[in-house]
Amino acid sequence: MPITLNGAVACVTGGGRGIGEAAVRALVDQGARVVIGDIDLAAAQAVAASLSGVQAVKLDVADPDSFEEFLKVAREMGPVDLLVNNAGIMRTGAFVTLDPASLHREMAINVGGVINGMRLVLPEMQQRRYGHIVNVSSMAGKMTCSGAAVYTASKFAVASLSRTVRAEIAGYGVSITTVMPSVVDTDLTAGMNIRGIPKARPCEIAAEVVASCRHGQPEVTMPKWLFPIGAIEQALPERLGHWVKRMAGAQERIAPDNARTRKYQERVSRS
Template sequence: MSITLNGAVACVTGGGRGIGEATARLLAERGAIVIIGDIDLDAAQAVAKTLSGAKAVKLDVADPESFENFLTEARKMGPIDLLVNNAGIMRTGEFVKLDLAALHREMAINTGGVINGMRLVLPEMLARSYGHIVNVSSMAGKMTCSGASVYTASKFAVAGLSRSVRAEIAGSGVTITTVMPSAVETELTAGMNIRGIPKAKPSEIADEVVASCRHGHPEVTMPKWLFPVGTIEQALPEKLGNWIKRAVGAQERIAPDNEQTRKYQERVSRS
């Protein structure tokens, strides 16, 4: 079941930059009333000011009360038709050297935020038999990434959660699409050696988010030919898979220490 974007009330988390900003802009172009949530209210307001009818709300997706307040502000515009669970962070480095509290915070944002958003908005969508949810996961939700272990775990969790809830609400008129990009040219990947890895611009991911409002497909990988990657990794003996990752320097490429990666890690430490 598709939803109509013209006049739709659309909520976007992490909408102050990157994929979230690109998605908010495209939704506004399609006539949606966009409510932009971000823990960085200044960034969200800067985006909202450039879009007709858009509204910015401070949002900590890991906090159910903050998420409910975000949705309450959106409901002032009308029933919520679309929720894009996009907010997320990535901690990189060796698992045993990363701060434990920071790792729990990463899970709380990346996975807990999706749990909060879906649980808080689904009842009203199901009551109307109308609505669409997009959960932005990652190809890290299909294959493991050395150097970003908890990020990988959080994205696997988002993919599994989305699939499970889809099964529960099948035939309800409400749809859930999981979008799984490879590397995206945002602050999150700045400074990483992603040469040879399929890359996409935030606007391309936004195109897929908006397209899902029409087709409602369960999972969308970016690029689409990467869809079987998870199956291939599962079929490989783990020792062989690990050897391949070491051979291509996967951990060093994902978790380098340079000015750009330090800048990003410093910012997410305040999230």
């Protein structure tokens, strides 16, 4: 069932920058009343201040109590019609060299945040038989990315979780769309050697978020022609797939060490 965005109450996590900010702006353009949740409250407030009728709340998506307080602000305007689970981080580098605590935190944000958000809004949506959830995953949820092992695992988890919950709520009038971009021009990919890899702008992903409120399709890949990539990777012998990625310098492209990647890693270490 499509949802109407004009007048809808919409919640966007990680809305202080990147895809989240673009989604907030696109939803406001459609007439939605938006609440931004971000662990960086100053960034969220800056976005909210530039728009009409938008509120900003400090949110740690990995903390269920924090998520509940975020939703409480939205519910003061009415039932939540749309939740965009966008918040996420990526720690890069060789898996064995990364701090275990940072990797567990990455999973807590990227997967735990989606679990918390869906668990908190679905009962009300099911009761109303109305509502839509967008879970922002990645094409890393369909293929392995050397140099970002836990990020890859988290995006596989988001895609699988979304599929399973969709099956459980079938018939309740509530839809869940998993948006799976390739590379997006945000701070997360700053400094990476991504020549030859399809790249999107945040506003293009935001447009897919808005469109999903009408069509409710289960999965949307960006660009769309990448949809079968997961099946292709699974069909290849694993050793052959590893060889191809080594020849392409996959790890060096995903996890280079330079001023721009260090700046991003330093910021997310405080998330």
